[in-house]
Structure formats: C-alpha cells, structure tokens
Amino acid sequence: MTTTGTTTTAPSRVLAGWASTLRWQDLPDGARSAARRTLANVVGLGVGAADHPAVVTAMGALGDLGAAGDCSVLGRAERFGITWAPLVNGIAMHVEDFDDTHLRTVLHPGAPVVAAALSVAESTGASGAEVLTAVAAGVEVSSRVGNGICPGHFDLGWHVTGTMGHLGAAVAAGRLLGLDPEAMHHALALAATQAAGHTQQLGTMTKSLHPGKAAADGVEAALLAAAGFTGPDEPIEGRRGLAALMAPEVELEEMLRDLGSVWELEDNAFKPYACGIVSHPVIDAGVALREQGVDPAQIASVEVVVRPVVLQVMGVEEPQDGLQSKFSVYHCFAVGLLDGAAGPAQYSDERATDAEVVALRRKVRAVTDQDMPKDACRVEVVLQDGTTLNEVVDHATGSVERPMSDEQLRAKFELVVRPVLGERTGALWEAAFGLADLPSVAPLLEASRPA
Amino acid sequence: MTTTGTTTTAPSRVLAGWASTLRWQDLPDGARSAARRTLANVVGLGVGAADHPAVVTAMGALGDLGAAGDCSVLGRAERFGITWAPLVNGIAMHVEDFDDTHLRTVLHPGAPVVAAALSVAESTGASGAEVLTAVAAGVEVSSRVGNGICPGHFDLGWHVTGTMGHLGAAVAAGRLLGLDPEAMHHALALAATQAAGHTQQLGTMTKSLHPGKAAADGVEAALLAAAGFTGPDEPIEGRRGLAALMAPEVELEEMLRDLGSVWELEDNAFKPYACGIVSHPVIDAGVALREQGVDPAQIASVEVVVRPVVLQVMGVEEPQDGLQSKFSVYHCFAVGLLDGAAGPAQYSDERATDAEVVALRRKVRAVTDQDMPKDACRVEVVLQDGTTLNEVVDHATGSVERPMSDEQLRAKFELVVRPVLGERTGALWEAAFGLADLPSVAPLLEASRPA
Known part of the structure; x- marks a missing residue:
C-alpha cells in the first residue's frame, strides 16, 4: 500500500x-x-x-x-x-x-x-x-x-x-x-x-x-x-x-x-417528501405552482426538465399502487400541485389511482438535461388559454443548501x-x-x- | 420478453x-x-x-x-x-x-x-x-x-x-x-x-x-x-x-x-482433494509421480503448466497456515507427491509449515497456458542428476470424464x-x-x- x-x-x-x-x-x-x-x-x-x-x-x-x-x-x-x-x-x-x-x-x-x-x-x-x-x-x-x-x-x-x-x-x-x-x-x-x-x-x-x-x-x-x-x-x-x-x-x-x-x-x-430524493425539486415546483394559485383543471400540458437519473429511477408513467407511485416523477409533480404535499398519504394506493391525480400526471412530459444539477429542475406549464408559466427550482427543500430546520x-x-x-x-x-x-x-x- | x-x-x-x-x-x-x-x-x-x-x-x-x-x-x-x-x-x-x-x-x-x-x-x-x-x-x-x-x-x-x-x-x-x-x-x-x-x-x-x-x-x-x-x-x-x-x-x-x-x-x-478444484490435476500429477517412485529429496526443480485461472485463485507461494495452503498450487503439488493424498490432513497448519513440504514447494514454478483445459495439466520434473520426468494429466480425478465412483x-x-x-x-x-x-x-x- x-x-x-x-x-x-x-x-x-x-x-x-x-x-x-x-x-x-x-x-x-x-x-x-x-x-x-x-x-x-x-x-x-x-x-x-x-x-x-x-x-x-x-x-x-x-x-x-x-x-x-x-x-x-x-x-x-x-x-x-x-x-x-x-x-x-x-x-x-x-x-x-x-x-x-x-x-x-x-x-x-x-x-x-x-x-x-x-x-x-x-x-x-x-x-x-x-x-x-x-x-x-x-x-x-x-x-x-x-x-x-x-x-x-x-x-x-x-x-x-x-x-x-x-x-x-x-x-x-x-x-x-x-x-x-x-x-x-x-x-x-x-x-x-x-x-x-x-x-x-x-x-x-x-x-x-x-x-x-x-x-x-x-x-x-x-x-x-x-x-x-x-x-x-x-x-x-x-x-x-x-x-x-x-x-x-x-x-x-x-x-x-x-x-x-x-x-x-x-x-x-x-x-x-416520502419518495426518492431525485424527484424532490419537481415536487417543490408543484407546491410552488399551487401556492401561485394555478388551477389544475386549467392545465393543458406540463414539461419538466430534469437530470437523466430522475427518469432512470423515477420513470414509472402509470403507477398502479402506492409503492409504484413513489417511482413516478409524474405522480410526484401531480400530488405536489394538487395537495401541496408529498407525505405517505400522497403515496397511498388510493392516491396512486385517484382519477384527478391520474388525469394531471398524464399531462406531464419529462425532458432530461445532463447539465441539470441533482437538486434542481425547470418546469413549464401551459394552460388551456395558452398562458405559459415557468417555475425554476435551484435547490430543493431538504438539500444541503436548503436544509430542513x-x-x-x-x-x-x-x-x-x-x-x-x-x-x-x-x-x-x-x-x-x-x-x-x-x-x-x-x-x-x-x-x-x-x- | x-x-x-x-x-x-x-x-x-x-x-x-x-x-x-x-x-x-x-x-x-x-x-x-x-x-x-x-x-x-x-x-x-x-x-x-x-x-x-x-x-x-x-x-x-x-x-x-x-x-x-x-x-x-x-x-x-x-x-x-x-x-x-x-x-x-x-x-x-x-x-x-x-x-x-x-x-x-x-x-x-x-x-x-x-x-x-x-x-x-x-x-x-x-x-x-x-x-x-x-x-x-x-x-x-x-x-x-x-x-x-x-x-x-x-x-x-x-x-x-x-x-x-x-x-x-x-x-x-x-x-x-x-x-x-x-x-x-x-x-x-x-x-x-x-x-x-x-x-x-x-x-x-x-x-x-x-x-x-x-x-x-x-x-x-x-x-x-x-x-x-x-x-x-x-x-x-x-x-x-x-x-x-x-x-x-x-x-x-x-x-x-x-x-x-x-x-x-x-x-x-x-x-x-480438499482444495479448489482447479488444482486437482496438479495433485493428480504429484500422486502419479509418487507412485512412479520419485524420491522428493532428488528433485532439483518442477515446472507445472496450468490454465491461468489456477494462478489467479491458487497463486499463494508461501502459505502461512492451513487455510492459505488450500490456495497454493505449489503446496498442492508438494503434498500430492509427498503424501499421495490431499485431504484435510494435508491442509493443516502443521503441514502448511512443515519443513519438507516447504522445501519441495519452493522448487515448483508455475507456467500458464490459456489453451490448457480446466481439468488438465503438464508437469516436468528435473532431478539432481539431470533426469527429466514428464507427467501429463488429461482429466483430473473427480472430473466429469473421470468421476468418482x-x-x-x-x-x-x-x-x-x-x-x-x-x-x-x-x-x-x-x-x-x-x-x-x-x-x-x-x-x-x-x-x-x-x-
């Protein structure tokens, strides 16, 4: 040695x-x-x-x-x-x-x-x-x-x-x-x-x-x-x-x-949030959009830009139960925006198959960007009236830069x-x-x- | 699928x-x-x-x-x-x-x-x-x-x-x-x-x-x-x-x-034999040379030609105890020739450090040949009077071609x-x-x- x-x-x-x-x-x-x-x-x-x-x-x-x-x-x-x-x-x-x-x-x-x-x-x-x-x-x-x-x-x-x-x-x-x-x-x-x-x-x-x-x-x-x-x-x-x-x-x-x-x-x-950490920036974005008063019913489409690893481990598009929903970045965004939270209740079997959640997560498309930091994401929401909303998360809640107190x-x-x-x-x-x-x-x- | x-x-x-x-x-x-x-x-x-x-x-x-x-x-x-x-x-x-x-x-x-x-x-x-x-x-x-x-x-x-x-x-x-x-x-x-x-x-x-x-x-x-x-x-x-x-x-x-x-x-x-199978042809060769009446005291040098994997897993040159001796192709050959056996007794701490065993195994040199089959080996023994003895093992005892009854x-x-x-x-x-x-x-x- x-x-x-x-x-x-x-x-x-x-x-x-x-x-x-x-x-x-x-x-x-x-x-x-x-x-x-x-x-x-x-x-x-x-x-x-x-x-x-x-x-x-x-x-x-x-x-x-x-x-x-x-x-x-x-x-x-x-x-x-x-x-x-x-x-x-x-x-x-x-x-x-x-x-x-x-x-x-x-x-x-x-x-x-x-x-x-x-x-x-x-x-x-x-x-x-x-x-x-x-x-x-x-x-x-x-x-x-x-x-x-x-x-x-x-x-x-x-x-x-x-x-x-x-x-x-x-x-x-x-x-x-x-x-x-x-x-x-x-x-x-x-x-x-x-x-x-x-x-x-x-x-x-x-x-x-x-x-x-x-x-x-x-x-x-x-x-x-x-x-x-x-x-x-x-x-x-x-x-x-x-x-x-x-x-x-x-x-x-x-x-x-x-x-x-x-x-x-x-x-x-x-x-x-009660899921893999790589999805946390996307949940933060959903929560932030909710706080801005975005009405889920008015959303036409959502594009989330994430690091490739997010889709590698969180790419489940149609989770069938609570456990699978923890590995769906689409579900994560949807509950963030609908519930303003992502605790165990958001990853129950019921929530994983809820009609409103399913409808919203099907509107979400994910795009990968190798240069996106691990604790960041960009989200673009297009409303049915054509309005475009952008949300950028630089450091997710719970990250080293933004620790939980x-x-x-x-x-x-x-x-x-x-x-x-x-x-x-x-x-x-x-x-x-x-x-x-x-x-x-x-x-x-x-x-x-x-x- | x-x-x-x-x-x-x-x-x-x-x-x-x-x-x-x-x-x-x-x-x-x-x-x-x-x-x-x-x-x-x-x-x-x-x-x-x-x-x-x-x-x-x-x-x-x-x-x-x-x-x-x-x-x-x-x-x-x-x-x-x-x-x-x-x-x-x-x-x-x-x-x-x-x-x-x-x-x-x-x-x-x-x-x-x-x-x-x-x-x-x-x-x-x-x-x-x-x-x-x-x-x-x-x-x-x-x-x-x-x-x-x-x-x-x-x-x-x-x-x-x-x-x-x-x-x-x-x-x-x-x-x-x-x-x-x-x-x-x-x-x-x-x-x-x-x-x-x-x-x-x-x-x-x-x-x-x-x-x-x-x-x-x-x-x-x-x-x-x-x-x-x-x-x-x-x-x-x-x-x-x-x-x-x-x-x-x-x-x-x-x-x-x-x-x-x-x-x-x-x-x-x-x-x-009570050691990794890749050494078994070499032990067979030692046993066969013993049965031919080779006197260990007359051996000047030994060359064993083996598949490379043998040295990868059995390359210990100076085993210090019984457990290590199981991973020494040199020890394996030596006990085969000295004892005509390679059971648990041949891999005891005592046998691993026995002077006669140590002396013989130090005379053994291993050469690898990628074309050598897994259950085969060639051994050349040179005696102190210059006599050369060759022993070829085509299929080791216990191999599929030569199973134990x-x-x-x-x-x-x-x-x-x-x-x-x-x-x-x-x-x-x-x-x-x-x-x-x-x-x-x-x-x-x-x-x-x-x-």
Missing part, C-alpha cells in the same frame, strides 16, 4: 482504525447535530411505519420461526433477536422513502446504521453519546466508501443503501461491541463481501429489505468479528474486492480525503409518529433528539412502544 | 415455474443419482467439519444471541433456528474446500442448497424424495443462471458459490415450503438481490461464510415470499438486475437451454466422518445415500449427532 500525504490507498484498514478509536469528544458540533438529526428522523419513521404491509409481512414470516428475542421493534410490542430487530426496523425506517440521503452517493445511511446501532446498544447498555458516536462512524464510513465508487456504482444499478449500508451497519455495531481496529477491520471485511442490493427492486417491498438486511448482516458481521472470525487484508480495495467488482471507476483516495475534519455526515440531508424535522416527526403514538409522540421526540444526554437507549425504546 | 423455440429471455419466471412444479418422477436416473451423491457428500463434510475453528467461531458468536432453535447442526448437539442452522451447516460443508463443483461455472452448489434444504425439511417433515427433488431443483437453477453469466462473472472476482448459491438455496427452501410459481418467483427475486461474495476473501474464514449466508438468506427469502413479500418481475434479467450488474457478458438463453432434459446437476463433480465417494465420506462419529459412520452413510426411500430427514439428522 502506498501513502500520499495523510491519505493511503488502503482505506479499509484506515477507516476501520479511525472508526474503532473515534470518541464523542472528537465530533465537532455540526457532526453531533447531524448524528442526532439522523437518528431522530429514522426513529420517527420506524415507529410511523410499524403497521406498513412490508413490515407486517416480514414480521409474519419471521415471528414464528425463532426470530423472537430481547430487542425492540419500533412502534410494536413484539421483541426480536439482535439481528432480527434490525432487519425489521431497517425495513420500517426506509419503506416510505422518507428518510435521509447522502446526496453525492444517493446513500440513505440512517436506516441501516441506526437500526443496527439501536439493537446492539439495547443489548450492551451503551450510553446515548456512545450510540451517536457509533451512528456517526457508521454514516461516515459508508458515505466515504461510497464516495470512492460513485457515481458509477449507483449508475450501474446498485442500490447504495443496500451495499454501503452493510459497511455502515457493521461499523456502528462494531463500535458498540467495543471492537479494536483489527477486529473492526474483519467486521468491515465480513460486511463488504455481503454488500448487495439491485435497483431493479425499486417499487417493490424488497427495496426496503435492502437496508433491513444491511443492518442485520452488519450486526452479524460485527458479532462474528468479535468472536474471531476473519476476512482478508483488502476487502474493499483488493483486486477482487468490493470496489473493483462493484464499480466501473474507483478513486480510493476519495474514501479518506479529510477524514475526521470534513464530515460527510453533515451532508446527510433529510427528506421533506430542527423545527421542520420535528414537524415531520409528528406527522409520521402521531398516528401510532398519539400524545406520547412528544416524549419519543425528546428521547430521540436528546439521546446524547441519556444513559442508554432504554428510555427511547420504551417511549417508542405503543400504549 | 421474446420466445425462441422452447426458450424465452425471461429466465427468472421460467426457472421459478419449472422449479416449483418439478416432481421426483420427472428426474431421470442420472439426475436422481447425482442429487443423492450431492447430498450425501456434503452431509459427510458437514459432520466432519463440526469442530473446525470457523464453525466453532461462528457458533460461539451466534449461540448466545438468539440463534438457538429446533434445527440440527450437523455433527453437533446444539440446535439452531431455521436460518441459523443453514448458516453454520453451509460453513461446515464448504470450509475444507472438499465439496463439489459444477465445473462450467466453478459453483459449489452442494453446501448452500443442501444446508437450506435440510433445515426446512426438518421443520416441515418433508419426505426424503421431496428433499432430493428440492436439492435437484436448487442445484439446477443455480447452475443454469451461472451458465448465463459465467465465465465472466467468476473471472471478474465473484465467488459463484456465494452469488448463485443464494438462488439455489431459495429454490430448494421454496419447494419445501410448497411455494407456487408466483411465490417462487418472488423468492428468487429476494435471493437475487442478496447475491454476494468476493473471491478476495479466498484463504480466510469468510470464504465459507459465503455458502452459509447463501443458505440462510435463501431460506429467509423463501419464508418471506411464502408470507407475501414481493420483488420485481425481472430480478435476474432486468436492466438493473443480477445479470447486468454482476457479469460483463450475459447469455440468457444459456439459462434455459434443454431445461428438464439435460441436467446440469449431472455435471456436479465431487472433490477427491459411489465407492470412492463412500471412502471419502468415511475419511471425514469417522473421526467424529466413529462406528456410527456407516449408519449416517446409509441414511444420507438412501434418503430417497426415507419418510423424512429425521433419521439422517439423528444419525449425524455425536454420541
């Missing part, structure tokens, strides 16, 4: 060592805040999706077959084992496509990393600050390895949340198990060789299985490494390792650039959690957002259970 | 339907025999490796953490859950690199497929013939999908036993759960998106984790599909599905060619099982090799437990 300045081309060992020895006091305020926000956001989503069909189906399959254990399933009374609870919680946190995004890699790190951390912390009794440090390390490592292989890794068709999520979950779990740098390196190796998930699965329940499995496999990898199970020296950077196999271009130095001083974690953005994040938390917990929603927010000062995750998990 | 003759370009649906509806009476005698041999061989290996460090380490990590259940762990008294037992059994069956090989794809289908089938059958009470039908379906589907993406998939660096093993395990488990074609298709989708395993991990414990995880994930995929969990239409052949992401070249029609009439299962070859297979079974079960070894052989006539796997699993 060669060393250039402060970086090296053996990122797996450097990242494992860094993650293993990180301390809460090493995190700058911005990183601490980002860790807290990342955790609170997906805890809320996990509770909110406790009765989602994908979650209920998974629990039905696993509940009778030895999955019972001591770890909490968010928003539910059942308890599952130390890998099964992360599997279900990871599905629940991600299934509404409402979680968080490291925009450069299109990784949604919250679900796999936090799902893994919560169950291990529940088993070991780790303090709140230790849990947030583990979450920070997991998000940072998974985002950074992603930086070295994206955009090619994503463009090929890998679901980054499934692949990089394995690494993040293993690192978070490994920290909470107290792995030393050597064992952490083995945990990373065990997770790397299990990295998986295809974007062919978008629009099906299996998309959210990816972060669930990443969380479960990550915990298992850390447990195996703690017991002495071994992997190779260069699981990520080796000639037949993760990077070479799963990306057309690899820049190893990107994985380590400014490690510990520039935090990728701080670029983890929170979703204001803590107040907006709490409002979103209320939106998803209140239907499950009612008046106890505030107590869960306090425990989740204030975890750094708690002696363990027990109060948070206690508050997450339905009455 | 287009249809040409009896094939189609939508293999996932065709293979799921075929596997779901296959009956024991549809299998020709050759396929029945191959299924029986495949199962008996890995059952023996699983029992034989019950105390292997990789198995003991994995059990230590998982045993205290909710993995206990109702399913048998081969050769051990513990019982694990319906996904945990396959995880451990899959590791045990593969860890000695002594199992079986579908030569065209370099897939070792026995471990993932049989490990999955045994635990599900133990839970459902399936008959012996049903278990063998499930094993046949699993081996066939995993080998055939492999045919469509290999050799490129393997050459890139994917460990085919980890990737295709997921599909085979899901199919075997799905059959034993009684999945209809639609549910089987979802099981295949759930398994496809989890397909993983890098050959970077060869020479470490994690190599054998691959079939273990394939077995466990396959069972889980089938359970999820049985409960109604859903995946996409084209998980294998879709634009962002398994084949496109994991292979440089894809021939979908190879997955379906002569399905049901030509059995890939019958090409599953059994290993006479049932008697040889039984002798191998005795070799690995007797140290664990002693005089009860014969009873396990009868139950495993005669499973087709048994009402369930219970007698086999009972016979596999140590006294």
